Amino acid sequence: MKYVLLLFGLLLSAQEKASFYFDFDQDTFNPKQNELFMSWLNKDQNREILVINGYCDWYGTFDYNDTLAYKRINTVQEQLKTKVNSSIFFSENLKIKGFGERVQTRKERRYNRRVDVFYKVLPPKIVEKQVVYDDPVVYTGQIISREPEISDNDEIIKVPDTDDLIDPVGLYKNPYETAKVGDKLVMNNLYFYDRSGIFVPESLPVMEELLQFMVAHPKVKIEIQGHICCQLGEDPEDIALVRAIAVHNYLVANDIDDTRLQYKSFGSTQPIHKIPEKNEKERNENRRVEILILEN
Known part of the structure; x- marks a missing residue:
């Protein structure tokens, strides 16, 4: 029984990541992405927001993209504030960072136009059954039921697979962090x-x-x-x-x-x-x- 309770506690404390995407040169969501963000925001789930990071693609100057990254962060942060004291809580150690174009994490530039939100689901919470949507554009916690058909001229932003969007950052250790002089x-x-x-x-x-x-x-x-x-x-x-x-x-x-x-x-x-x-x-x-x- 103690083992089960310990495992349950570890699962509850695990951190997750949700990624939200923007059109080129925009700091507000298009209608589809806004719908996905609001669906995530309104989940029946208490969440503590730990980190908010903003990114851009490599078009434009460093200064311009740094500013744009923080504008995108502000869009997400202001929406999160609407749920504060109900289901969303900001950590006392909340970290906010705009990387602009200085860190590229995806080969296709549309994947770099995003804000990542790292959060922790707060106990007590019963794990909900995973929902399957027919829409191929999904957010963290959903499953892609079919592959989208996107033409070369199609500007729909395809979010990476769910597994790619969930990052157990609480378990991740940067290998350099414990390095000593001479290592x-x-x-x-x-x-x-x-x-x-x-x-x-x-x-x-x-x-x-x-x-x-x-x-x-x-x-x-x-x-x-x-x-x-x-x-x-x-x-x-x-x-x-x-x-x-x-x-x-x-x-x-x-x-x-x-x-x-x-x-x-x-x-x-x-x-x-x-x-x-x-x-x-x-x-x-x-x-x-x-x-x-x-x-x-």
Whole structure:
């Protein structure tokens, strides 16, 4: 019985994320998105709002998109206030942040025109049966019952699958948070196009993770270390160096002071697995970028 109560308490305290989307260059919802937002807002559920983040796509200047991100946040926040003291409660430690275009989390720019709301469902609450809607455009907590048919000219904003919109942030730990001076961390799942320093789109969340750590800890200094696989000796095309520089340039482009950053290539001199590697898994683990904590 104690185990059941403990599990029930953990489920109640779990955090969730709801994402709400905007049309290009707009800070108010279109009718469809407004309907989805109001449906979420009016759920029979007590929620504590923990974090509100705003984003834009990459069109426009940094200053313009920073302002637009906060306007979108304001749209959501003002609507949330209409339910305060009834079913919506703002955390005493509420965090509000406009990222503008500085953090891109989706390859398609329409997915970056959004506000993310992180919240916690407050006990006591009986878990409701999940509702299925026929409409293919859904919000957090719903299921997509069919795939939408969207033409190239269709401006309907397709929200990602429900699983993509729910993020158990309470369970997430940024791997850099516990790092000490002298620690070296591999940037797992950081991939580049072949023989280049260009990130594949799937690598952007990995870069965002490092960026968030550097923003949150302004005294931290790091060395970005590049490594290659497969061949002993020199790195004739300096691929390891190019990739270390790419990480450096990403951080600088997102307002991290260059004086906090160093970069270095080790080529193939520090492999995790002996060269030649036995399989692709070992090759992937040898070709890597590592972050050395110099100061914190």
